[in-house]
Amino acid sequence: MTKSVAFFNNKGGVGKTTLICNIGAVLAQEYGKRVLIVDADPQCNATQYILQEKLVNSVYANPDKAFTINSVVHPLAVGRGYSGRFSPTEGGEYGVDLILGDPRLAIAEDLLSGDWKDATSGSTRGLRTTFLFSDLISRCGNYDFVLFDMGPSLGAINRSVLLAVDFxxxxxxxxxxxxxxxxxxxxxxxKWRRQLRVGLELNENPGDLSFIRRPESLKFCGYITQQYKAKKDKHGKVQPVAAYERIRAQIPDIIEANFISKLQPEHSEVNYELGSVENLSSLIPMSQQQRRPIFAISAQGTHNSKARKTKKVFAAMADRLMENIEELQ
Incomplete structure (x- = not known):
């Protein structure tokens, strides 16, 4: 059964795209999973990260001919209902498929914001617009995982994604x-859940909304920390610097208080720390330039050694992610 996961933080600069592309690649290449990455960020970072520049330029020279995230949204915007198209692009060296990002997705914020007001009043049209990504996921039955890359905001686009996904x-x-x-x-x-419950209770045509997920369905499946500056202790073990360690020590309690106790207290025993990544700033530009996962880039010397080690890191995260999804079902 397809599992949908949104990689989300409303703070930018936390490496969402790097993680989703490399974890997606590990799931596909090491675990044999069928993976679809949906670039739901108008900045299109995942699309640029995965696809060769020549292909990207070709697609956006004639964007109306390509199947992009805008192809999912636009029919609703012009009153034609859900899109009948579904043609993901092969993700090259990553071994995943990709629904291309599209800068025009930003325009959908107005549509989704307006119809959200109608949705919370019980309007069938408003609810169908809000759950457009639920319809998309329903057409992804050939995939084991559908991973959503999202922009750093709490806007209408991200709301629609989060209300549609499993985790x-x-x-x-x-x-x-x-x-x-x-x-x-x-x-x-x-807030979104409370408003949505009201809208669903007020709706008079539940038969038209059978595909819609209840707001309680969304679950938190874990967190990944990264971007600290590492150093070695006297035993040669890599340790975070003290300033970062003080903040890091607060994370489990913050996660417990905000996500676990409020969203899924019945799953307090799950290990939600999926892993931690050292600062990869020297490798990420090489990965982007070569359009390859970090662990597969061509590099020399210490860069090559460091790149190869990341496969174990990303694989461990993917393994923990799958374990958590299994436990949380």
């Missing part, structure tokens, strides 16, 4: 702003 995963940097972002996510999820 959300939070990449985070080790800083005070990421801790505050977790609190923001919890507050807004609670």
């Amino acid at each position: 959300f995963l939070v990449p985070m940097s080790i800083d005070i702003f990421s801790l505050r972002a977790i609190e923001n996510i919890t507050q807004v999820l609670d």
Whole structure:
């Protein structure tokens, strides 16, 4: 059965795209999973990360001919209902398929914001617009995993994604702003859920909404920390620097208080820390330039050694992710 996971944090610069592309690649290449990445960020970072520049330029020279995320949204915007098209692009060296990003997705914020007001009043049209990504996921039965890359906002696009998926995963940097972002996510999820429950109760045509997920269905499946500066202790073991360690020590309690106790207290025994990644700033540009997963790039010397080690890191995260999904079902 297809599992859908949103990689989400309303704080930017936490490496969402790097993680989703490399974890997706590991799931496909090491675990033999069929993976679809949906680039639901108007900045199109995942699309640029995965696809060769020549192909990207070709697609966006004639965007109306390509199947992009805008192909999913546009028919609704012009009153034609859900899109009948479904033609993901092969993701090259990553071994995944990709629904291309599209800058025009940003225009959908107005549509989704307006119809959200109608949705919370019980309007069938408003609810169908809000759950457009549920319809998309329903057409992904050939995939084991559908992974959504999202922009850093709490806007209408991300709301529609989060209300549609099974799980959300939070990449985070080790800083005070990421801790505050977790609190923001919890507050807004609670608000959206309450508003949606009212809309569903007021709706008079439930038979037209059989595909819609209940707001309680979304589960938190874990977090990944990264972007700290590492150093070695006297035993040669890599350790985070003290300033980052003080913040890192707060993360489990913040996660417990905001996500676990409020969203899924019955699953408090699950290990939600999926892993941690060292600062990969020297490797990410090479990965982007070569359009390959970090663990598969061509590099020399220490860069090559460091790149190869990342496969174990990403594989461990993918393994923990799958274990958590299994436990949370």
